[in-house]
Each structure stands twice: as structure tokens, then as C-alpha cells.
Amino acid sequence: MRRRTFLLGAVATAGGVMIGYRSWSGSFERAARSQVEGPGEHLLAGWIKIGADDIVTVQVPHIDMGQGVHTALAMMAAEELDADWSKVRTERAPGEKTFANRFLARGWIMQNRAVPAFADGITDMVFTEAARFIDLQITGGSTAVRFTGRAGMRIVGAAARGMLVEAAARRWNVPGVRLAARDGVVTDPATGRSARFGELAEEAAQLSVPANPRLKEPREWRIVGTSPTRFDIPAKTDGSFAYGIDLALPGMVHAAIRVAPVHGERLLRVDTGPAEAMTGVERVLPLDHGVAVVAKSWWQANEAMLALEPEFSTEGQMVLSQADLEQRQDQALGSEGSSAHAQGDADAALETASAERIVEAVYRVPYLHHAAMEPINATAQFADGVLTLWAGEQDALGAKALLVELSGLGADNVIVRGLPAGGSFGRRIAPSADYLRRLVPIALAMSPRPVKLILSREEEFTHGAYRPALATRVRAALGENGLPTAWSQRFLAAPTRNEAFVLPYAIENQSLRSIDFATHVHTGTWRAVAHTQHAFWTESFVDELAHAADRDPFVYRRDMLPEGSRQRRVLETAAERASWGTPLPAGTGRGIALHECYGTWVAEVIEASLGEDGGPRVHRVVAAVDCGGLVHPDTALQQVEGGIIMGLSAALREKITLEDGRIVQTNFHDYDVFKLEDTPKIEVHFLESDAPWGGLGEPALPPVAPALANALFAATGRRIRRLPIADALAETA
Amino acid sequence: MASMTLRVNGEAIDVELDPAKPLLWVLREELGLTGTKYGCGVAACGACTIHLDGRAVRSCILPADAAEGAEITTIEAVSGGAAGVAGQLAQQAWIEMQVPQCGYCQSGMIMAVAALLGENPNPSDDEIDAAVTNICRCGTYPRIRKAVHAVARHMETAS
Numbered sequence: 001m002r003r004r005t006f007l008l009g010a011v012a013t014a015g016g017v018m019i020g021y022r023s024w025s026g027s028f029e030r031a032a033r034s035q036v037e038g039p040g041e042h043l044l045a046g047w048i049k050i051g052a053d054d055i056v057t058v059q060v061p062h063i064d065m066g067q068g069v070h071t072a073l074a075m076m077a078a079e080e081l082d083a084d085w086s087k088v089r090t091e092r093a094p095g096e097k098t099f100a101n102r103f104l105a106r107g108w109i110m111q112n113r114a115v116p117a118f119a120d121g122i123t124d125m126v127f128t129e130a131a132r133f134i135d136l137q138i139t140g141g142s143t144a145v146r147f148t149g150r151a152g153m154r155i156v157g158a159a160a161r162g163m164l165v166e167a168a169a170r171r172w173n174v175p176g177v178r179l180a181a182r183d184g185v186v187t188d189p190a191t192g193r194s195a196r197f198g199e200l201a202e203e204a205a206q207l208s209v210p211a212n213p214r215l216k217e218p219r220e221w222r223i224v225g226t227s228p229t230r231f232d233i234p235a236k237t238d239g240s241f242a243y244g245i246d247l248a249l250p251g252m253v254h255a256a257i258r259v260a261p262v263h264g265e266r267l268l269r270v271d272t273g274p275a276e277a278m279t280g281v282e283r284v285l286p287l288d289h290g291v292a293v294v295a296k297s298w299w300q301a302n303e304a305m306l307a308l309e310p311e312f313s314t315e316g317q318m319v320l321s322q323a324d325l326e327q328r329q330d331q332a333l334g335s336e337g338s339s340a341h342a343q344g345d346a347d348a349a350l351e352t353a354s355a356e357r358i359v360e361a362v363y364r365v366p367y368l369h370h371a372a373m374e375p376i377n378a379t380a381q382f383a384d385g386v387l388t389l390w391a392g393e394q395d396a397l398g399a400k401a402l403l404v405e406l407s408g409l410g411a412d413n414v415i416v417r418g419l420p421a422g423g424s425f426g427r428r429i430a431p432s433a434d435y436l437r438r439l440v441p442i443a444l445a446m447s448p449r450p451v452k453l454i455l456s457r458e459e460e461f462t463h464g465a466y467r468p469a470l471a472t473r474v475r476a477a478l479g480e481n482g483l484p485t486a487w488s489q490r491f492l493a494a495p496t497r498n499e500a501f502v503l504p505y506a507i508e509n510q511s512l513r514s515i516d517f518a519t520h521v522h523t524g525t526w527r528a529v530a531h532t533q534h535a536f537w538t539e540s541f542v543d544e545l546a547h548a549a550d551r552d553p554f555v556y557r558r559d560m561l562p563e564g565s566r567q568r569r570v571l572e573t574a575a576e577r578a579s580w581g582t583p584l585p586a587g588t589g590r591g592i593a594l595h596e597c598y599g600t601w602v603a604e605v606i607e608a609s610l611g612e613d614g615g616p617r618v619h620r621v622v623a624a625v626d627c628g629g630l631v632h633p634d635t636a637l638q639q640v641e642g643g644i645i646m647g648l649s650a651a652l653r654e655k656i657t658l659e660d661g662r663i664v665q666t667n668f669h670d671y672d673v674f675k676l677e678d679t680p681k682i683e684v685h686f687l688e689s690d691a692p693w694g695g696l697g698e699p700a701l702p703p704v705a706p707a708l709a710n711a712l713f714a715a716t717g718r719r720i721r722r723l724p725i726a727d728a729l730a731e732t733a
Numbered sequence: 734m735a736s737m738t739l740r741v742n743g744e745a746i747d748v749e750l751d752p753a754k755p756l757l758w759v760l761r762e763e764l765g766l767t768g769t770k771y772g773c774g775v776a777a778c779g780a781c782t783i784h785l786d787g788r789a790v791r792s793c794i795l796p797a798d799a800a801e802g803a804e805i806t807t808i809e810a811v812s813g814g815a816a817g818v819a820g821q822l823a824q825q826a827w828i829e830m831q832v833p834q835c836g837y838c839q840s841g842m843i844m845a846v847a848a849l850l851g852e853n854p855n856p857s858d859d860e861i862d863a864a865v866t867n868i869c870r871c872g873t874y875p876r877i878r879k880a881v882h883a884v885a886r887h888m889e890t891a892s
């Protein structure tokens with residue numbers, strides 16, 4: 001680790017010291033001052049505030065979307081601080097560049113390698129994709145605990161502890177090394193004297209920040225690795241937890257919108273009269289791509305919207321139907337694309353292999369919708385030259401950048417206030433946040449009143465940021481022992497970062513080529529992003545190879561993994577816990593899949609069969625997970641359970657389809673997601689390793705589809721090469 | 734516009750509104766009871782579940798005038814009164830078992846579960862499946878099932 005990137009610095013202010021990162025000192029100073037609320041409160045090390053009342057407030061640069069991030073990050077800071085857990089609180093850090101999540105940026109850009117010198121100046125890089133991540137307070141990519149926590153929170157906590165201990169040492173005029181800190185109290189074992197953190201905070205703030213605070217060894221942890229009640233849970237059981245949709249501001253009006261059903265098309269004309277005549281309606285606003293109704297209440301706005309009959313253009317290059325989509329995919333698969341990975345000479349190996357040693361297949365995945373339970377909403381106000389946004393955006397700074405662009409205002413005149421989101425799964429990330437593009441002109445028109453925009457569930461379903469519908473063609477040659485000697489794959493890819501195609505197996509000759517593919521349909525990042533399709537493709541095809549070689553699919557995989565590796569241990573654990581190889585009732589099959597995602601290895605074994613109605617039934621899911629270490633084991637378990645359930649739901653039934661270029665699905669009645677009755681038995685086994693900590697919100701999802709498809713193959717002999725599985729089975733029935 | 738009296742969480746409230754306005758939006762927009770959530774608007778998700786005379790009802794398709802005269806209970810008051818035992822125990826079990834993730838569906842879940850347990854203090858898994866058809870996109874279902882059984886055990890020992 002290069003110390004320079006973590007350099008802690010101090011700036012003198014009236015009555016104390018603010019601590020931050022020296023390379024940001026100018027703007028840090030301003031933002032830090034505005035964050036220190038009272039004379040008894042001191043901001044230590046950027047993200048920790050300690051009050052005279054002993055309350056330790058940890059500022060978390062991520063929104064709450066349900067992954068328990070606030071609690072986990074506070075635990076990591078409190079651990080190093082030796083805080084009294086009952087006095088720890090969290091607060092969402094403001095969406096200001098100063099609080100940009102540098103640790104996160106590091107992880108994203110460099111995949112755990114050191115930040116290169118060019119990335120040290122955070123402002124002059126706005127033109128590269130990497131720079132977008134530098135300016136990021138993103139809650140996604142399973143980043144929170146990995147980067148913010150591991151790199152940031154712990155160092156900040158340790159630094160603050162060092163300062164409190166040093167303050168006590170000076171007060172008592174003893175060497176700091178002989179003092180101990182525990183549960184928010186510094187004690188001197190030699191004299192029995194003690195002082196609470198709150199009593200020491202002011203003196204600590206006079207000290208300089210330790211440049212190189214010592215971090216605890218895992219065996220010294222007392223908070224990390226336990227499962228205290230998450231901060232957010234009580235309020236989520238009595239209706240008092242406030243999401244973006246619950247925000248109430250004085251003078252606020254409410255907006256509903258209808259946007260061209262074919263993405264990208266424009267509003268041609270609309271007769272605003274019928275809506276204007278309705279009770280509560282304040283304004284009907286034609287927009288570039290749609291129309292907005294602003295009313296005293298959202299229900300009135302939406303009712304009035306339903307009275308309108310806007311006409312939209314139909315000029316673009318739209319994909320009309322599913323058949324059309326597949327044709328375009330096939331066409332694209334015929335092009336060369338660019339090399340994503342190459343080793344050996346896969347094409348030569350395939351050319352010389354005899355035809356009966358070659359296996360080939362085409363796989364497809366559909367568009368998927370996030371369908372978070374809180375409908376998309378955001379509130380904005382333009383008053384006194386300042387545009388303020390209140391929203392559950394995963395990337396507060398990205399949202400801010402988008403608002404600057406849309407409003408033409410300077411960055412100093414745009415404020416983003418993060419609010420908790422009722423799920424997001426990758427949906428609420430600028431630039432996928434097209435709803436912000438609609439909201440800004442409405443807020444400008446309604447100035448100075450705040451406007452809350454809620455997308456009706458129908459509008460939200462038809463204007464999502466879908467997981468792209470993509471396809472792949474893959475060929476492999478099997479050697480004498482049945483293991484593949486060559487793997488040649490072309491896959492369609494959306495223009496997002498993709499590291500998901502990497503094969504976990506030792507295969508000598510590989511050629512993986514990526515072909516850009518886009519349609520008029522708006523796509524974005526869906527939980528685990530490109531991993532969702534690549535895990536399905538890779539792990540289904542490996543299964544096909546195992547069967548072509550007449551080998552057991554578990555043993556076949558294991559034999560291609562390095563002995564003693566994390567991936568092999570994970571695969572073996574899942575197989576063992578699922579009693580791989582033992583008999584199952586007739587008609588039931590087991591499938592296995594392995595995948596790495598954001599530093600975490602997951603293997604899953606699924607048991608499934610076909611029910612009497614011919615539909616698939618999932619009986620049991622066994623998962624083995626190696627994410628390095630665990631901060632809050634219960635939250636970790638919950639994330640894995642949730643990922644598996646979303647994965648099952650998507651694999652079995654979910655699809656967004658097109659008709660005349662429009663999205664067909666409009667609500668939960670025709671986008672069938674998992675319910676309680678669908679949920680099978682799920683068993684999760686965590687394996688600890690000394691690997692860098694990986695993510696947890698996403699990695700359990702990608703192996704689900706292939707493990708399930710492989711299980712159904714084992715049960716029925718029918719190979720599933722397209723999702724959702726229910727459709728694939730209906731087609732081949 | 735019509736004036737009517739609604740009985741909400743034990744209180745009689747006079748309101749002046751469009752009688753077709755769904756109860757969900759009356760609660761959220763007129764009465765400030767935002768614990769009841771909008772999820773789909775078409776009775777497909779359960780986020781808006783409330784109690785109408787103790788029964789679980791999806792308020793997004795219930796016109797306000799259809800709720801006149803009935804006792805309306807929302808998540809904010811589910812633990813209150815004699816009928817609140819199941820609601821209160823459910824809330825406790827939800828905290829103990831750390832059920833919520835994002836939490837957005839959980840008001841509706843707790844309302845559905847409290848109504849079920851009010852009628853049937855020891856439901857089987859099939860009965861739980863049949864009564865709790867709410868959607869949780871975060872996938873908290875395994876914990877919801879466990880929590881319902883835990884409440885049922887509590888209710889048994891309490892009675």
C-alpha cells in the first residue's frame with residue numbers, strides 16, 4: 001500500500017482541528033467545517049465525529065438500500081476506535097466531492113492494485129471512465145465493505161483512537177503506550193485513572209493525526225465478526241423509516257410523467273386540456289420525450305395523466321419484436337468484435353480437432369428489470385439559484401454531475417441529498433437515471449416550489465435500465481481425457497465494464513471475443529451486472545462439456561481447478577454439503593455451478609425437478625461462499641439469501657420483451673417475481689480465507705441460473721440454452 | 734369532492750376528498766401516514782396492505798368511500814389495542830431475526846402476517862404461503878417464514 005494515498009492531514013480551525021486527507025485539504029476544510037455541528041463536536045479523520053456526550057457518529061458515504069452497509073462500516077470504524085458500540089451512530093455523508101469515496105475509487109479502477117500517480121489529482125480526470133469512478137460515492141458493485149470499510153473506515157478509526165489515547169497521555173503526563181482503550185474509555189492500568197472518549201475529544205482534536213495508525217489483527221477483533229442489531233431495522237418494522245417517496249417539503253407539488261413508450265422517441269403533440277381541467281392539477285408540461293402533470297397530490301397528477309393522449313414519434317431504429325432481436329443478435333455474433341482474452345491458439349486447436357470432439361452452442365439471456373419495491377422517485381427544487389435534489393441515488397456524485405449538465409448551473413449551485421432507497425439493485429445510478437433528465441426541467445418550471453416526481457409502476461416497468469438481452473456462441477474441443485483443450489467464444493456485450501467472461505478453469509487454448517451490442521432499449525447495471533449472463537453461459541457450457549465427455553460435472557470442474565485454491569475449496573464444499581452423488585427421488589436432478597464476482601467465490605448446488613404441470617420446481621439450494629472475511633455474519637447471510645432468491649426468480653421466469661418496439665411488461669402481474677411460496681430451502685456455508693475481502697450483495701446471484709439449468713438437465717435430459725427457464729422448457733416440451 | 738369520516742387507528746377523522754381516491758393515497762397524502770407503501774397500485778404486491786376490521790386488505794385499489802364505517806388500522810398502529818398482540822409480536826420477531834433488508838415491503842408484510850396470526854395463531858407453511866403473497870424483491874422470505882413461526886410459538890406460550 002502506498003502511504004501517500006492514505007495520508008491523513010490536519011487543518012487548524014477555531015477551537016480545534018479537523019482531520020482529512022492532505023491531498024484534498026482545500027475543499028476538505030470547507031466541507032468538514034460545515035459538517036461539525038456544535039461546539040462540543042469534533043470531526044476526526046474525515047469520517048468520524050466524537051461528541052462531548054460520547055456519541056460517536058460515523059459518516060457513511062453510501063446510501064441505505066438494504067444491505068446493512070451503514071452498520072457494517074460503522075462496525076469497522078468502531079472496532080479500530082475501540083468505541084462503545086452502544087454509543088455508535090451513523091450518518092449519511094453529503095454528496096460533496098470532498099467526501100468522494102477515494103477508497104472505493106481505488107478498488108474499482110485498479111482491482112486492488114495501487115492507484116497510479118495520474119489518479120491522485122481527482123479533478124483533472126473527468127474525461128476518462130476511470131475518473132467517473134474517482135468522483136464516486138457509489139453504492140454498488142459490492143464495494144462498500146470491500147473498499148470503504150477495509151481501506152477507509154478502519155484506518156480512520158485507528159487514527160482517531162490514536163489521537164484519543166495521546167490526548168489522555170498528555171493529560172496525565174504518562175507515555176501513551178501504557179494506556180489502554182476499550183468500550184469508549186481510555187484507562188491507565190498503572191494508576192486506574194480513566195477518561196471517556198467524549199471527555200478527551202476536544203483535546204484530541206488539538207493533536208496531529210498519526211500518519212501510520214496500527215490496525216488490529218483479526219484475532220483482536222471484538223465487534224467485527226459479531227452480528228449486532230442493524231441500526232436501520234427497528235424503524236423498518238413500524239412504518240417510521242422514511243424513503244425518498246415519503247419526503248415531505250413545505251410547498252411541495254407532485255409530478256407524474258408519461259414518456260414515449262418506444263425508448264428514445266419524442267413527443268409530437270399533446271392536448272393538455274383534459275388534464276388541466278381536473279381537480280388539483282397545477283400544470284401540464286410537454287417535455288422533449290414525454291409529458292408531465294404537476295398537481296397538489298401525486299394521485300391527482302397520475303389520474304390526470306391517464307386522461308391525456310400524447311402522440312409520439314416513431315422514427316428511430318427500433319427493434320420491433322423478440323424475433324427481430326434474435327436476428328440482430330445472430331447477425332452481430334457473426335462479426336469479429338475485439339479480443340477480451342486470448343491464450344494459446346484456440347482456433348488452430350479447434351481446426352485440427354475431429355468433429356466428434358467438438359461441442360458448440362448458442363445461449364441467450366433476456367432483458368431484465370430491477371423491479372425494486374420502491375417505485376423510482378426523486379424530489380428537486382430550484383430556488384435562489386440553487387438546484388437541490390433529494391433522492392436515493394446510488395451514485396450521489398454522478399447524480400450531481402448529471403444535474404450540473406442538465407441545469408447548466410455551476411457545481412456549487414447544485415446540491416444532492418441522499419435518501420434511503422427501497423431497493424435499487426443497480427437501477428439508480430446516473431447516467432441510467434433518465435428520470436432525473438425528466439425531473440430537472442419540471443423543477444425549473446415549477447421554481448421555487450419543490451417537485452416530487454414518482455414514476456407509476458407502469459411507467460417504471462416500461463422505462464427501466466434493463467439488464468441487456470445478449471447472446472453468445474461458444475465452441476470447445478475435448479482432449480483425450482475429456483477435458484477441454486480449446487475454448488472459443490464470441491459474446492455480445494453492452495458498453496459497460498466487463499470482467500465476468502474470465503474462465504475459472506485451466507484450459508490451454510482460449511479465445512474470447514467481445515462484440516458491442518445495443519438496441520434502442522435503455523439498458524443499465526442490474527445486480528452483478530455482466531456476471532449474470534456470463535456465469536450462465538460459461539457454467540452451462542462447461543456442464544455440456546462434462547456430459548459430452550461422459551464425466552461427472554462436479555469432478556470434471558474440480559479437475560480443472562488448482563489444488564488448494566479458494567475456488568476448488570468452494571466447489572468441493574458446496575458438493576459435499578449438498579451430498580453430491582447420493583441418490584435423489586426419481587425425476588429430481590442436481591446441478592452445480594461456480595463463479596467469481598467482485599473478489600468472492602461462490603459455488604452452488606441446486607436440486608430441481610419438473611412438477612406435475614411440467615413447470616420447474618426448485619427444492620434446495622446449497623451455497624458455499626468465500627468472501628475473505630465477514631464483518632456482520634448475519635447481514636452477509638441475508639445478502640446471500642437475497643441474491644439467491646433474486647437469481648432464482650430471474651432464471652426461472654423473469655423477462656422483459658418487445659412488441660412494436662415497446663416494452664410489453666407493465667406491472668407485477670406480467671413480470672412474475674418470486675414470492676414466499678416459491679422460495680426453496682437455502683443453506684449457506686461461509687468459508688473464511690485470507691484473501692482480500694470480496695463483495696456479498698451480488699456474487700451469490702450469478703451461479704444460480706446455471707446451477708438450476710444444469711439441475712434440470714440432470715433431471716430431464718433437456719439442455720436449457722435460453723432464459724427464462726420456464727420459456728425454454730415450454731419451447732422444447 | 735365529498736366529506737366523510739374515516740376511522741383510522743382508533744380515531745375518527747373528517748376528510749374532504751374525491752371518494753374514488755384509493756385509501757392508500759388518502760393515508761399517505763391526506764393523513765401523513767406514510768408507513769403504508771405504494772408498490773404497484775394494482776393489488777399485485779401487497780406493499781399497501783392495511784387492516785380493515787382486522788382483515789388484511791390491499792389499500793391501493795380500495796376507494797376511500799368503501800372504507801367508510803370500517804375500522805382502519807395501519808402499520809403505525811398495528812401493535813396497539815387488544816388486537817395488536819400479533820402485530821407487536823411480529824414487530825419484535827422482525828427485529829430479533831433481522832428480517833428487513835431495504836424494508837420497503839415490510840409494512841405490508843407485517844400487516845399481512847398480523848392479520849393471518851389474528852385469525853390462525855399457528856399456521857402451517859402452506860397456510861403462510863396462501864396468506865402472505867406480498868412481494869419482497871430483496872428476498873427476505875426465508876426469514877419471514879421463520880419469524881412467523883416464532884410469533885406463533887410466542888402466541889402459544891402466551892395464551
Ligand code: FES
Nearest residue numbers: 772773776779793
Ligand atoms: S401497492 Fe397495493 S398491492 Fe401493490
Ligand code: FES
Nearest residue numbers: 835836838869871
Ligand atoms: S426488504 Fe426490500 S423489498 Fe422486502
